[in-house]
Amino acid sequence: MTRNSKLKIASLLIATSIVATPIATALASGGDHRPWQMSDDDRGDGPKFRDHDRDHHKGMYGKHGMRRSTPLTIEEAKILVDAMLLRRGTTELKTGDVKSVDDGEEIEVTLLNANGDVVDTVSFDAKSGRPDRDEMRDMHRMMPKPDAEDRFDRRFTTEQMTLLANAMVIRFGGGELTLGEIKETPRGTYIATITNKAGDIVREMELSRVTGRPVS
Numbered sequence: 001m002t003r004n005s006k007l008k009i010a011s012l013l014i015a016t017s018i019v020a021t022p023i024a025t026a027l028a029s030g031g032d033h034r035p036w037q038m039s040d041d042d043r044g045d046g047p048k049f050r051d052h053d054r055d056h057h058k059g060m061y062g063k064h065g066m067r068r069s070t071p072l073t074i075e076e077a078k079i080l081v082d083a084m085l086l087r088r089g090t091t092e093l094k095t096g097d098v099k100s101v102d103d104g105e106e107i108e109v110t111l112l113n114a115n116g117d118v119v120d121t122v123s124f125d126a127k128s129g130r131p132d133r134d135e136m137r138d139m140h141r142m143m144p145k146p147d148a149e150d151r152f153d154r155r156f157t158t159e160q161m162t163l164l165a166n167a168m169v170i171r172f173g174g175g176e177l178t179l180g181e182i183k184e185t186p187r188g189t190y191i192a193t194i195t196n197k198a199g200d201i202v203r204e205m206e207l208s209r210v211t212g213r214p215v216s
Contacts, residue, residue, distance in 0.1 A: 068175035071126040083167030164212040
């Protein structure tokens with residue numbers, strides 16, 4: 001190969017990398033500066049979100065011991081568990097009594113079977129909003145694994161979509177955000193409006209009624 005040929009190939013490779021880099025960056029960012037990035041794991045446990053402003057912290061829920069701006073409430077803890085059960089499509093379990101324990105430090109959600117018998121409890125740290133990992137693991141073991149063949153065949157109702165969107169905001173909003181309006185679009189998706197405590201719109205998410213998750 002001549003020296004001129006080598007120089008031409010080198011120039012071509014450099015030019016290709018210059019073009020490819022911004023394209024890859026745009027794809028990785030999803031087209032906007034969204035703070036949440038969702039990915040599924042292979043266990044069918046549902047979505048995992050990453051806060052790009054906190055990627056340097058470890059753990060599924062960000063920095064260990066990180067506190068919410070306001071403590072998790074009893075109603076919010078129930079919504080989180082109800083959404084987990086709905087997403088997994090289980091009919092064998094449902095939420096029962098929810099109560100605050102340890103002087104408000106923790107929230108306990110009772111799990112009932114189809115007969116109404118207590119089978120387990122899931123505890124949440126009220127300050128961080130995080131569930132007890134061992135109890136969550138036990139709950140997932142009691143639930144049937146998602147049917148891979150029916151994964152894209154279900155259609156959530158408006159009430160169910162509201163529950164899933166609410167849980168998403170509770171889990172990742174840190175007590176600073178709330179779900180505003182959620183409405184169906186002409187093409188069958190849902191637009192969820194997220195606001196701050198003052199009612200100002202922070203962002204909007206388009207959700208699939210099949211997966212209950214952002215479409216992009």
